[in-house]
Amino acid sequence: MSQVSMTVNGKVRKATVDPRVLLVYFLRDQLRLTGTHIGCDTSQCGACTVMIDGRSAKSCTIFAVQADGSEITTIEGLATNGQLHPLQQGFWEEHGLQCGFCTPGMIMAAVTLLKDNPSPSEREIREGITGNFCRCTGYQHIVNAIQHAATKR
Amino acid sequence: MAVSPVLPKLVGERVKRREDPRLIQGRATYVDDIALVGMQYIAFKRSDVAHARIRSVDTRAAEAMDGVEAVFTGAQVAEFLAPMPIGTPFPSPEHRAVAVDTVRFSGEPVAVVVARDRFVARDAVDAIVVSYDPLPAVVDVELAMTGKPTVIHPAFPNNLAVPLVPAGTGVSADGKVDDSAIDEAFARADLVISQRMVNQRLAPTAMEPRGVVAHYEPGKGTMTIWSSTQNPHILRTFIAALTGLGENQVRAIAPEVGGGFGAKINIYGEEYVAAAVSKRLGIPVKWTEDRSEAFVATTHGRDILGYVDLAAKRDGTVVGLKLRLIADIGAYNMLLTAAIPTLTTMMANATYNIPAIRATVTEVFTNKTPTDAYRGAGRPEATYFVERAMDMLARELKMDPAELRRKNFIQPSQFPFATQTGAVYDSGDYEKALDRALKNAQWDRLKAERDKARAEGRLVGLGLSMYVEVCGLGPSAALPTGGWEHSQVTIERDGRISATTGASPHGQGNETTFAQMLADQFGVPFEHITILHGDTGVVKQGIGTFGSRSQAVGGTALHMAGSKVKAKMAKFAAALLEAHEDDVVFENGTISVKGSPASGKPFASVAAYAYRPVPLPEGLEPGLSDEAFFEPSNNTYPFGCHISMVEIDRKTGEPTLLKLVAVDDAGNLINPLIVEGQIHGGLAQGIGQAMIEEVVYNEDGQLVTGSFMDYAIPRAIDFPRFELDATVTPTPVNPLGAKGVGEAGTLGATPSVVSATVDALSGFGVKHIDMMLRPEKLWRIIQGGQS
Numbered sequence: 015m016s017q018v019s020m021t022v023n024g025k026v027r028k029a030t031v032d033p034r035v036l037l038v039y040f041l042r043d044q045l046r047l048t049g050t051h052i053g054c055d056t057s058q059c060g061a062c063t064v065m066i067d068g069r070s071a072k073s074c075t076i077f078a079v080q081a082d083g084s085e086i087t088t089i090e091g092l093a094t095n096g097q098l099h100p101l102q103q104g105f106w107e108e109h110g111l112q113c114g115f116c117t118p119g120m121i122m123a124a125v126t127l128l129k130d131n132p133s134p135s136e137r138e139i140r141e142g143i144t145g146n147f148c149r150c151t152g153y154q155h156i157v158n159a160i161q162h163a164a165t166k167r
Numbered sequence: 168m169a170v171s172p173v174l175p176k177l178v179g180e181r182v183k184r185r186e187d188p189r190l191i192q193g194r195a196t197y198v199d200d201i202a203l204v205g206m207q208y209i210a211f212k213r214s215d216v217a218h219a220r221i222r223s224v225d226t227r228a229a230e231a232m233d234g235v236e237a238v239f240t241g242a243q244v245a246e247f248l249a250p251m252p253i254g255t256p257f258p259s260p261e262h263r264a265v266a267v268d269t270v271r272f273s274g275e276p277v278a279v280v281v282a283r284d285r286f287v288a289r290d291a292v293d294a295i296v297v298s299y300d301p302l303p304a305v306v307d308v309e310l311a312m313t314g315k316p317t318v319i320h321p322a323f324p325n326n327l328a329v330p331l332v333p334a335g336t337g338v339s340a341d342g343k344v345d346d347s348a349i350d351e352a353f354a355r356a357d358l359v360i361s362q363r364m365v366n367q368r369l370a371p372t373a374m375e376p377r378g379v380v381a382h383y384e385p386g387k388g389t390m391t392i393w394s395s396t397q398n399p400h401i402l403r404t405f406i407a408a409l410t411g412l413g414e415n416q417v418r419a420i421a422p423e424v425g426g427g428f429g430a431k432i433n434i435y436g437e438e439y440v441a442a443a444v445s446k447r448l449g450i451p452v453k454w455t456e457d458r459s460e461a462f463v464a465t466t467h468g469r470d471i472l473g474y475v476d477l478a479a480k481r482d483g484t485v486v487g488l489k490l491r492l493i494a495d496i497g498a499y500n501m502l503l504t505a506a507i508p509t510l511t512t513m514m515a516n517a518t519y520n521i522p523a524i525r526a527t528v529t530e531v532f533t534n535k536t537p538t539d540a541y542r543g544a545g546r547p548e549a550t551y552f553v554e555r556a557m558d559m560l561a562r563e564l565k566m567d568p569a570e571l572r573r574k575n576f577i578q579p580s581q582f583p584f585a586t587q588t589g590a591v592y593d594s595g596d597y598e599k600a601l602d603r604a605l606k607n608a609q610w611d612r613l614k615a616e617r618d619k620a621r622a623e624g625r626l627v628g629l630g631l632s633m634y635v636e637v638c639g640l641g642p643s644a645a646l647p648t649g650g651w652e653h654s655q656v657t658i659e660r661d662g663r664i665s666a667t668t669g670a671s672p673h674g675q676g677n678e679t680t681f682a683q684m685l686a687d688q689f690g691v692p693f694e695h696i697t698i699l700h701g702d703t704g705v706v707k708q709g710i711g712t713f714g715s716r717s718q719a720v721g722g723t724a725l726h727m728a729g730s731k732v733k734a735k736m737a738k739f740a741a742a743l744l745e746a747h748e749d750d751v752v753f754e755n756g757t758i759s760v761k762g763s764p765a766s767g768k769p770f771a772s773v774a775a776y777a778y779r780p781v782p783l784p785e786g787l788e789p790g791l792s793d794e795a796f797f798e799p800s801n802n803t804y805p806f807g808c809h810i811s812m813v814e815i816d817r818k819t820g821e822p823t824l825l826k827l828v829a830v831d832d833a834g835n836l837i838n839p840l841i842v843e844g845q846i847h848g849g850l851a852q853g854i855g856q857a858m859i860e861e862v863v864y865n866e867d868g869q870l871v872t873g874s875f876m877d878y879a880i881p882r883a884i885d886f887p888r889f890e891l892d893a894t895v896t897p898t899p900v901n902p903l904g905a906k907g908v909g910e911a912g913t914l915g916a917t918p919s920v921v922s923a924t925v926d927a928l929s930g931f932g933v934k935h936i937d938m939m940l941r942p943e944k945l946w947r948i949i950q951g952g953q954s
Contacts, residue, residue, distance in 0.1 A: 019686075028311055032286070034286070035286070037789075042200075044333070048197075049193015049195075051374075052199070052397065052426070053374045053375065053458065053478055054875045055874070055875050056458065056875050057460070058876065059374065060372045061374060070213070085537075087191065088191035090192065090194070092192075096190070098192075100343065102192065105187065105191050106183060106187045106188070106191055108494050109183070109184060111187060111190055111842070112426070112675070112844055112845075113374065113375065113423075113424065113426040113674030113847065114190030114191075114195055114423065114425070114674070115373075115426060116374045117190055117191060118191075118925045122562070136888070139882055139883070140883040140886075141310075141884075144396075144884050146883075147255055147374060147875070147880055148374065149372055149851075149852075150374075150426055150674050151844055151847055151848055151851075152848045152849075152851030152886065152889065153847075153851070153881075153882075154886070154888060154889055155847065165464045
């Protein structure tokens with residue numbers, strides 16, 4: 015077992031983890047932050063996307079021990095002072111979700127997308143979320159949601 | 168009295184979903200988010216061969232591992248769990264949740280581990296050693312029908328799960344077949360289009376894999392089961408039956424469910440095992456499916472091979488259709504497996520006047536994952552076969568594909584329309600949908616664009632498809648579970664409204680649409696309404712969400728229950744207002760006498776009076792709560808037209824969808840925003856089937872497409888912006904006039920994309936291309952080979 019310490023949603027979390035435990039399982043099972051989801055086991059679907067040190071990353075691609083010392087933001091930590099993040103607002107306004115399972119990962123991926131490119135074209139948005147699968151929406155309302163956030167920020 | 172704000176009417180408006188705040192903030196609870204004190208984890212040892220006798224299962228090493236609570240082989244599970252039931256009246260071979268002596272598909276469970284956590288459970292699974300005596304794998308469906316290379320279930324000769332079932336013209340209710348009409352139709356045809364078409368196997372792949380938590384409480388003798396299911400009430404019925412409990416001792420909960428697409432209708436072995444193991448050990452247990460596991464363990468969809476013959480006159484008049492279908496259903500019958508292909512024969516009449524139809528279906532066992540419902544479930548297959556054949560006919564006759572359709576449409580005056588294959592279409596105006604789609608797509612201009620592109624050497628094609636589907640399932644005669652839906656509406660003491668529905672949404676947004684309906688019905692704020700679903704402990708009765716039935720059947724039950732409560736509340740209000748109950752109106756949060764809103768009483772005060780009725784009006788009981796079961800008299804038949812434009816890269820064969828125009832008619836709409844979302848999602852799956860999705864098995868029966876690395880589900884980059892529109896032809900089947908829309912997108916998109924691709928490559932002499940449209944396949948056609 016290994017000791018880790020990381021800042022998750024602004025709070026320092028110290029824990030003992032089995033070295034083989036992926037970051038996503040650490041967040042979900044040990045910290046009980048279940049907003050981050052697991053939709054595959056090959057790092058394709060992106061449902062587990064979180065922010066690691068300010069960049070979107072699939073939390074199934076690293077072990078919890080590798081995130082030692084990192085600053086993590088999950089979907090639970092995205093709103094500030096009770097105010098929805100513009101992307102959360104955008105997804106709500108534009109019906110950017112149906113079952114909601116891919117949504118946290120989709121939103122966390124879009125955070126970096128808009129950080130890197132504050133006014134993306136539709137094509138750039140579609141390319142930017144290619145690492146995130148959604149089976150419900152056909153993506154059109156997700157594109158609208160990200161455009162909404164880009165305009166309203 | 169207090170002045171109330173004027174409340175807007177919400178039905179028909181694009182109301183933002185009330186489900187979303189929890190979902191966009193990571194505050195929803197899906198099955199795998201549930202943790203109970205003392206809960207242990209289940210994992211399954213699965214067969215890694217397609218067909219074999221089990222020689223031995225050695226669980227000693229697994230049992231010795233720290234943290235392992237129990238290990239059960241199939242034979243041990245069989246001691247406390249009966250074979251799995253199915254939900255159709257077809258004969259079915261014995262199917263154990265965990266295989267006892269023979270495995271019949273790669274991925275079939277052979278042993279169960281119960282352990283401290285998911286990682287120990289997985290380690291223990293890996294420590295189980297199974298030895299097999301291999302049997303020949305039955306993979307090719309047409310070979311399987313001849314009993315080769317072997318027979319999977321001895322009681323089913325030639326692997327025929329369901330031997331040829333005929334439907335259509337000349338087939339009587341008792342199954343007698345008279346060929347004269349169909350023979351005569353083909354005899355008078357000028358030409359017959361004949362084509363073998365593959366409607367390939369697909370993996371439904373809801374983003375949330377399945378999962379279950381079962382908690383048997385020995386002290387109470389009750390079971391609570393949380394499952395990622397589309398129908399908790401059906402789950403309750405089956406779990407009760409197999410655990411020997413009464414339905415009143417089982418509480419089934421569908422918490423937040425991350426998509427279903429038909430694959431979460433079935434009641435699975437993992438659910439039975441979790442319940443039975445929890446009961447046996449007296450502890451709560453959880454099982455969560457991995458994605459790779461889902462590809463083998465969750466039912467697949469489609470996989471129907473069709474031999475299509477379409478007979479017509481030279482002027483384009485269709486005179487007859489023969490559809491010979493062979494369904495590869497995999498290794499076992501699941502809940503609805505055997506019934507799905509019969510929906511394909513049922514919908515063979517499509518949107519056309521076809522005087523003679525013969526549709527037959529044969530269902531065949533193979534050593535593959537079983538099939539069951541997948542979005543559209545039988546209707547996309549029917550649409551695909553007929554619409555592709557219509558497209559081939561148009562090409563043969565050098566007719567515009569739209570004009571060929573127009574010439575053959577069932578006319579609005581013909582409804583209700585009894586089809587040759589046993590359906591009674593409720594209402595329709597197919598030409599209107601076609602014309603709207605042609606107008607929106609600017610069909611003539613698109614054709615000119617296509618021709619111009621071709622002149623420049625580009626490979627561009629156009630495809631058009633009509634569809635009609637069967638939704639709002641359905642009368643109880645058509646469903647073994649019963650086809651009604653239930654709702655209970657309660658006006659609480661404070662005037663807030665709680666309503667239950669037996670529909671079990673998993674993305675469809677019924678908390679929003681149903682609240683819109685009740686807000687209008689009672690003239691109260693949307694925010695004052697709560698819709699409860701997905702918990703048999705709260706929702707007294709229900710069937711569930713599938714077959715695009717939530718609005719048409721569940722919504723109607725809600726409306727009926729609301730009407731009953733409203734009638735009673737009117738009586739209490741009439742007593743307070745000293746008026747006649749027929750003269751009171753509900754609006755803007757008050758109940759008043761018609762024509763004198765100032766006289767009104769706040770809605771909440773009438774509710775309070777009903778719960779402390781002093782004096783109690785004569786003939787009334789206290790309280791405001793009532794329920795309704797809605798039994799539809801018929802299914803509904805939504806329809807539409809999908810048009811697509813595709814370009815093929817001449818160098819690589821890669822197809823790109825340039826344009827998709829859809830006009831869908833689902834009758835009256837409660838929330839067009841949600842309807843658009845449903846159609847978008849359906850289109851994505853329909854296009855996915857045409858272009859990139861395909862479950863592939865090798866000759867040994869091994870699943871080749873067993874992960875997201877090998878099975879392509881569509882990504883955002885795969886689509887253009889869809890262009891939607893609607894025509895509105897209400898159904899007379901329910902008072903809402905709503906037909907259902909959940910599956911629509913999967914119907915027309917698939918054939919329209921394939922037809923567009925054939926059109927793009929028509930210069931190479933190709934008449935049909937089987938899905939999926941793999942670039943290599945298209946490249947070969949471009950290189951001069953045939954498909």
